[in-house]
Amino acid sequence: MTFNNIISETENGITTITINRPKKLNALNRETINELHQAFKSANADKDTKVIIITGSGEKAFVAGADISEFADFDEAQGSQLAARGQALLFDFVQNLETPVIAAVNGFALGGGLELAMACHFRIASNNAKMGLPEVSLGVIPGYGGTQRLPQLIGKGRAMELIMTAGMIDANQALNYGLVNHVTSQEELLPFSEKIASKISRNSLVAIGQAIKAINANYEEGVNGFEVEIEAFGHCFGTDDFEEGTSAFLEKRKANFKGE
Template identity: 75%
Template sequence: MSYKNIIVEEERAIATVTINRPNKLNALNKETIQELHDAFEDLESDRQIKVIILTGSGEKAFVAGADISEFADFSEKEGGKLAAKGQELLFNFVENLSTPVIAAVNGFALGGGLELAMACHFRIAGDNAKMGLPEVTLGVIPGYGGTQRLPQLVGKGRAMEMIMTGAMIDADTALRYGLVNHVVAQEELLPTCEKIAGRISKNSSVAIKHAIKAINAGFSSTDNGYEAEIAAFGRCFGTADFKEGTTAFLEKRKADFPGE
């Protein structure tokens, strides 16, 4: 499938999705959001792809925000629909994807860009990264899950301060807050993500799928995380991956998971 605003590259079990709007600092518009949805949906259905890395083109920006020109004149009703559709189509979709998604945060990750990074399963930042939710400086609030995911990651007080001031934080502060897992030199960002993705790809994709679902359940207002874990744990026993993993352990060899 060909795209206008993103680039999808596959190498062995790892896919790299690059948002490619450098003249707009990779800002998210409706077309890009749709293309990202289509790409993630396609990659999830590909059993050969075990991990997805998401990044932005160039070194200036992961995603510098949403394309404000698309919604500056929206009404209240249109604004609500914009947030609802975006969350369903991309942000919630990525969070609940069964294939792990690593955000490689290069440069600015602001507004919708930080919200997209937070929707990924975890984040690794280059040392030049700057992150923030500046929506209140425009008279609006984060609408793609930022008011929910940021407190989950950094705590209520820090999230309140970041959102109310609209200020950016640097990569080291993001690491200290727990917003990112690692900070590396910019030139080491993708190699580091690929190294971690390689380790993930060797494990059971079926077990990872169940782990993602169980972890997310713990942050849901409607699900019981412990019950979700018990159910997922039990289902793992009926998989070919479980049989291969336990047999390989007992035979003192590396497992070769079939992904079933």
């Protein structure tokens, strides 16, 4: 599959998706959002892909925000449609993928960039990363899930302050807040992310997909996460991976999961 704004490469069970608009600091425009949707969808369907890593090209930015020039003249209805379409096509889509997604955050992750990173299952940052949701400085609010995911990750008070001040935090502050799991040097960001991805890939991808579903259920209004967990737990008993995992444990050998 050929893309204009992203690069997607698969090696050793890891698909790395790189947003490749360095002159625009990898800002998200409509075309890039559409391409990311297709790349994530393709990787999720690919049996050779066990983990997805998303990052930005260059040293300056993961994603420096949305491409403001595309919506500066929108009216209320168009603004609502923009947010709804983007959430469904990319941000919610990524959050609910069965394949684990790691955001390798290099440089600036602002606005839609931080919202994309937060939609991933967890985040690793380089020590030059800067993160924030500056939308109120433009007279708008985060529209790609930022007002929902940021409080879930760092707490209501901190999220309120960060959004209201349109401020930025550095990688160490993000680590302290629990917004990212690890901080590395920029040179080690992808190797470190790949190391964690390799650890994940040795486990049952069927079970991981069910775990993602159950964890996400806790944040869905009107959904009982415990009931989803019970159903997902039971589902695992009908898989080949469960039979292989339990057999390997009893036979004192390493499991060879097929993801089925």
